[in-house]
Structure formats: structure tokens, C-alpha cells
Amino acid sequence: MTEYNPYEEMLSTLDLAASKLNLEESDYNFLRYPERELKVSCPVRMDDGTIKVFEGYRVQHCSVRGPCKGGIRFHHDVNMDEVKALAAWMSLKCAVVNIPYGGGKGGIQVDPTQLSLNEIRNLTRRYTAGILPLIGPEKDIPAPDVNTNAQVMGWIMDTYSMFMGYSVPGVVTGKPLDIGGSLGRPEATGRGVMLTGREVLKKLDRSYPGTKVAIQGYGNVGRVAATLMYEEGCKITAIGDVSCSLYCEDGFDIEDVNAYWESNKGLLKGYQAQGVQEITGFELLTADVDLLVPAALENTITTDVAKALKATVIVEGANGPTTSEADKILAERGIMVVPDILANAGGVIVSYFEWVQNIQSLMWDINEVNKNLERILLRAFDEVWEARTTYDCRFRTAAYIVAMKRLVEAHNIRGVFP
Ligand code: NAD
Numbered sequence: 517m518t519e520y521n522p523y524e525e526m527l528s529t530l531d532l533a534a535s536k537l538n539l540e541e542s543d544y545n546f547l548r549y550p551e552r553e554l555k556v557s558c559p560v561r562m563d564d565g566t567i568k569v570f571e572g573y574r575v576q577h578c579s580v581r582g583p584c585k586g587g588i589r590f591h592h593d594v595n596m597d598e599v600k601a602l603a604a605w606m607s608l609k610c611a612v613v614n615i616p617y618g619g620g621k622g623g624i625q626v627d628p629t630q631l632s633l634n635e636i637r638n639l640t641r642r643y644t645a646g647i648l649p650l651i652g653p654e655k656d657i658p659a660p661d662v663n664t665n666a667q668v669m670g671w672i673m674d675t676y677s678m679f680m681g682y683s684v685p686g687v688v689t690g691k692p693l694d695i696g697g698s699l700g701r702p703e704a705t706g707r708g709v710m711l712t713g714r715e716v717l718k719k720l721d722r723s724y725p726g727t728k729v730a731i732q733g734y735g736n737v738g739r740v741a742a743t744l745m746y747e748e749g750c751k752i753t754a755i756g757d758v759s760c761s762l763y764c765e766d767g768f769d770i771e772d773v774n775a776y777w778e779s780n781k782g783l784l785k786g787y788q789a790q791g792v793q794e795i796t797g798f799e800l801l802t803a804d805v806d807l808l809v810p811a812a813l814e815n816t817i818t819t820d821v822a823k824a825l826k827a828t829v830i831v832e833g834a835n836g837p838t839t840s841e842a843d844k845i846l847a848e849r850g851i852m853v854v855p856d857i858l859a860n861a862g863g864v865i866v867s868y869f870e871w872v873q874n875i876q877s878l879m880w881d882i883n884e885v886n887k888n889l890e891r892i893l894l895r896a897f898d899e900v901w902e903a904r905t906t907y908d909c910r911f912r913t914a915a916y917i918v919a920m921k922r923l924v925e926a927h928n929i930r931g932v933f934p
Pocket of ligand 1: 660661662663664705732733734735736737738756757758759797811812813814833834835836860861863864
């Protein structure tokens with residue numbers, strides 16, 4: 517088996533969509549090469565006085581439609597190819613929902629569970645100093661991703677502001693409310709997953725109440741999606757995170773799970789209730805459910821999983837959870853996949869609202885945030901749904917088609933410098 521490379525996976529879908537659009541290689545090869553790739557070393561004085569050096573990355577994939585936008589990930593598997601793929605998916609995601617951003621992404625190769633809060637703060641600040649020449653509200657705007665949160669964004673904002681000599685809230689999104697964050701941003705990605713899941717079932721003449729759901733990943737995206745789907749009447753029968761996978765035939769009491777999760781450092785391990793049993797990660801992904809939400813990392817739905825899974829609908833909360841080989845199997849099996857660049861775009865849409873509020877020094881109320889999120893996301897959903905029919909292709913290819921059309925158009929209008 518060839519080794520999984522997320523950037524190659526992204527390129528293969530790009531080529532597929534380009535062939536449907538009858539694009540020549542020279543029409544879209546600007547999307548094959550990230551505009552900028554930066555690797556920084558981040559020395560950190562640890563609590564015991566020793567100095568450790570961590571590697572960090574920031575990639576700007578494409579800025580033809582606006583400043584680059586994309587999260588920062590802290591994970592021991594972070595590497596340049598992963599960050600490049602994640603940055604490219606951000607260019608496509610912003611284009612598919614038609615917000616005026618390009619794509620970027622960053623990360624540090626680190627297992628944050630091994631660091632104290634003090635060490636994580638020092639690492640964040642040093643990394644920010646390293647990528648400082650690239651970021652800024654008009655250049656490149658980071659946000660949270662795996663293992664980063666509002667607090668980390670607050671430290672990035674503060675570090676950047678210290679260098680500039682004045683407060684620059686618009687340099688990051690997903691910040692705490694007190695320093696310019698937006699209402700609704702922490703829940704936005706999970707809300708988008710709930711909304712796109714509801715919409716796809718509606719198109720298939722099925723309704724949410726009673727839908728059996730499995731969710732892999734119980735963090736910012738998975739936990740919120742679980743909570744909102746539960747509130748819509750879905751039966752969440754399988755959940756899991758890095759610590760364990762759990763099954764409950766009658767459906768979890770998600771409020772009870774969330775109370776446990778809060779008190780257990782954000783992990784599901786050890787959760788007990790009537791009818792709950794521990795299962796393997798593979799059993800979670802292939803559980804007898806109607807709808808599956810992968811909301812952890814890439815390369816989760818592999819060919820083995822694709823052959824065995826029982827869900828008829830997949831809503832990709834994570835970025836790149838399905839390999840291209842697995843995607844073909846799912847298509848052959850008639851399984852509907854709402855692709856990542858659409859399904860998890862809720863986060864970047866509300867990040868855009870946060871940036872707009874920062875620039876205008878305005879504060880929107882939660883109704884305005886959620887109403888506009890739903891409007892933009894469902895408009896994009898309809899456009900992609902229509903492209904599926906027009907181009908007679910899979911949902912994912914249709915999303916790439918809608919996005920690529922906009923990116924190629926912008927590129928053509930701007931022309932090639934010099
Ligand atoms: P998070 O760190 O809040 O949560 C990640 C979850 O995945 C945790 O519950 C973790 O335990 C679990 N996990 C990690 N490794 C796992 C494994 N091997 N098996 C099972 N579970 C595992 O991260 P997040 O922000 O929820 O991001 C999850 C995914 O969603 C990522 O692919 C991310 O790029 C994507 N995403 C996030 C946002 C956002 O706004 N945070 C937006 C769009 C897409």
C-alpha cells in the first residue's frame with residue numbers, strides 16, 4: 517500500500533474536478549503549488565529549565581480571492597505535507613461558500629498533552645514571533661484547529677499586538693469574547709455540520725428525528741455536532757475520541773455525556789451509563805447507524821472502513837477524513853458524502869463574521885451570527901447540490917467544481933504577475 521499523503525489526495529480530487537470543467541492544466545496549475553511555505557524552529561524554555569525545540573509551519577496556499585485564512589494545529593503528527601493539504605482545502609472551502617478569503621494553515625509538531633499551560637503559552641508566543649512576517653488582518657488570519665482554542669488565539673493576538681505596538685484583534689479569529697471574539701464562533705463548525713446533515717436528509721426525503729448517528733472525535737467540532745443533532749431529535753448511538761469509543765443502542769443522553777466530558781479534561785474515557793459499552797474505533801466507524809460524522813483527523817475512512825460501514829450518509833466534520841480510494845468505494849456503494857469543504861465550513865464563515873466585526877468595531881448578537889451562517893452555508897449547499905446534477909458527479913467533485921470555478925475566474929481576472 518502506498519503511504520497516505522494528504523496533499524496528493526487533494527491534487528487527485530482537483531484533477532477530477534478540472535476534467536469535469538474541461539480545464540487545461542495551465543488554467544489551474546496555480547492551485548497545485550502553495551504560494552508560500554514557512555518552516556520555523558521554536559525553542560522553548562521548559563518548566564524544568566531545559567530548552568526544547570519544536571518545529572512549526574505556516575503555509576499560504578492561494579490568495580487570489582483575498583487574505584489567507586486557516587487554523588493552527590498542535591499535534592505530534594503535523595508535517596509540511598499535511599499543512600499544505602489543509603491550506604489548500606481552506607482555499608477551496610472559502611471559495612465554495614463564497615467568502616473573500618484565500619487558504620492558509622499552520623501547525624506545530626507537538627503533543628500538547630505533554631506540556632504545561634506555561635510551556636504551551638511560551639511555545640505559542642515563540643511560534644507567533646516566527647510566523648509574524650506572514651500574518652496580519654490583511655494578509656493571513658489564523659484560527660483554532662485540533663488542540664488549539666480561544667486561549668491560544670488570545671496569546672497569538674497579544675504577541676502580534678505587542679510587536680505592532682497597538683491592539684490588533686483582527687489578526688486571529690476564534691478569540692475569547694472579551695478581546696474581540698464573536699458570539700457563536702466556538703459552536704460554528706459543529707452547527708454547520710448539523711445544518712448540512714439536516715439539509716442532505718431533507719433532499720433525500722428523510723428527517724432528523726430518530727436518525728441514528730455515530731460521531732468520531734468529541735472536540736470542538738464533534739461534541740457540538742453531537743449536541744445540536746441531539747437537540748434536533750437524532751439518536752446518537754456511537755461516540756468516540758482519542759481515549760475510547762463508546763456505543764449505546766438506545767442513544768446517549770448527550771447532556772449527561774457533556775457534563776462528564778467537562779469534568780474529565782475533555783475526554784470520554786471512563787464514561788458510564790445504562791446500556792453503554794466500549795467498542796473499538798473500527799466498530800464505531802462501521803456501526804449500524806444512518807449517519808456517520810468523522811470529526812477527528814484525516815485518513816479515517818480508509819478502504820477497509822468504506823467497505824464495511826453501514827451508514828448511508830456521511831457528513832465530514834473533519835478535514836480530509838476520507839481517502840480518495842475509499843471515496844470511490846463509497847460512491848460505488850451509493851453512500852452519500854457531504855464533503856469536508858462544505859460540511860465543516862461553518863467555522864470559517866463565522867470566523868469571517870468575527871473579522872468583519874473586528875474591522876468595523878461592531879458586535880453582532882447571536883441571532884445575527886446564526887441567521888447569516890445558515891443563509892451562507894445553505895446557499896452554498898444548494899449550489900453544490902445543483903452542480904452534482906449539472907456535471908453528473910459526486911458531491912465532493914461538485915464542491916471542488918463550484919470552488920475551482922471561482923478561483924480560476926479570480927485568477928484570470930487578476931492575470932499573472934509580472
Ligand atoms: P479538537 O482538538 O477540538 O478535537 C479533536 C477530537 O478528535 C478530540 O476529541 C480528540 O480526542 C479526537 N481524536 C484525535 N485523534 C483521534 C483518533 N486517532 N481517533 C479518534 N479520535 C481522535 O479539534 P477540532 O477543532 O474539533 O477539529 C476536528 C477536525 O475538524 C479536524 O480535522 C479539523 O481540521 C476540523 N475542523 C475544525 C474546525 C474548527 O473550527 N475547530 C473547522 C473546520 C474543520
